[in-house]
Amino acid sequence: MPKRVDHAERRARIAEALVRVAARRGLHAVGMRDVAAEAGVSLRLVQYYFETKEKLLLFGLERLAQGFGERVAARVRAAGDSPGPRAVVEALLMAALPTDEESRTFHQLYTSYAVLSLNDPALAAQPFIRNPDAAEDAVTELLRQAQAADLLRPGLDARREAVGLLALSAGLGTSILVGQRTPQYATEVLHSHLDRIFRTHGNGTPASGTPDPVNPMVPGMP
Amino acid sequence: MPKRVDHAERRARIAEALVRVAARRGLHAVGMRDVAAEAGVSLRLVQYYFETKEKLLLFGLERLAQGFGERVAARVRAAGDSPGPRAVVEALLMAALPTDEESRTFHQLYTSYAVLSLNDPALAAQPFIRNPDAAEDAVTELLRQAQAADLLRPGLDARREAVGLLALSAGLGTSILVGQRTPQYATEVLHSHLDRIFRTHGNGTPASGTPDPVNPMVPGMP
């Protein structure tokens, strides 16, 4: 029965189970046994492929971040063959909003990890830091390109605008997550902010004041 | 020894201990025994005044939110006798940034509670929802007043701008918390956004491009 087995694939399978159960019951509530059951393997196996719980969690975080990066890249790619800077920035920021179940899970778990990292040196040392900085640099660079092409309102500080955009996107993402905002309304807010940064070519966002019905996607929230 | 004792005062004392130990080790890591030790009482007493851990946590959350509300109110009051809408909005948003140890603790724990509430119906039912909505309404109303006094750039949707401001502030707060941003830089970003909403009377925020050295306030973060 015990053939030679692909370790990387096993680890991936188990990490996926971790993410699923964490999304369902909260990261704080997942135990080794839960992950094992979700993955359909024995507790021993989880111990075997990840010696300790901490290593499992770190691997899960890596996977999560990697999946997110891929999703962002796909969205940017879908923005067209040679999209303008605004289209790319927009795709990037929109990909950061928890609009579907997958990105919802990402947001929830990423926030959980971030909170844990505040009191856990091992997590704080993780590339939690690098990724946001990379996003900031990318958006800054895009805004600089837009500036060079005279696509921006004059007098803007590219880096400051990039930081603002990312913070806005993160804040909107959180508010969607907790059911305070609908993805649609958050998108409107984001677009209207972009309209204030980029020169308008007459195609401003429709000013329709869509009301903000409570998010129907979040289960327990009125 | 056992005189008649003020229950409310005891509960407050214990809740403060909860907040302290939660800030130090993370909300997920606090146990009844930790709270008891921090408060300098026996485990039994914590059980006595709060029958269950859940009730203790809920009470701690209430206290936290209340303290935050008071701090915001104090900041707004400190904005002057009859401040303009912008000053009030600014005080409100600035109070929401984790600039000192106390507001840092608030942000950290509030975020922890928010994450927990995603998978815990008892927490989700808590006034987590009311408070942000109240803030949104307040800022919206202030912006409307500003509009009426012709203090805003024309063509803005007050509610949409309010939502954007609050999301921006929340996002900046989180980035300060994780050590990605300094309070100073976050403040700059916030001001520069306000400058784009309010009519400028010539006293725009100084355009000094202060660099963004890594946050020295966060211990474990480079």
Added chain:
DNA sequence: GGTTTCGTGATACGAACGTATCACGATGTT
């Protein structure tokens, strides 16, 4: 073909947690 290594299950262990129980002294009431 014998031996070593790998993959896997069953089970045990010690710690920590939330909660419950028992006892008892002090206080307030009548």
Added chain:
DNA sequence: AACATCGTGATACGTTCGTATCACGAAACC
């Protein structure tokens, strides 16, 4: 003065958790 109630300590209970141990069958290697 007798009694009921309140505040408090010590300690126990049952669960759950992460981790460790033991055993064993199948493959890989020489």
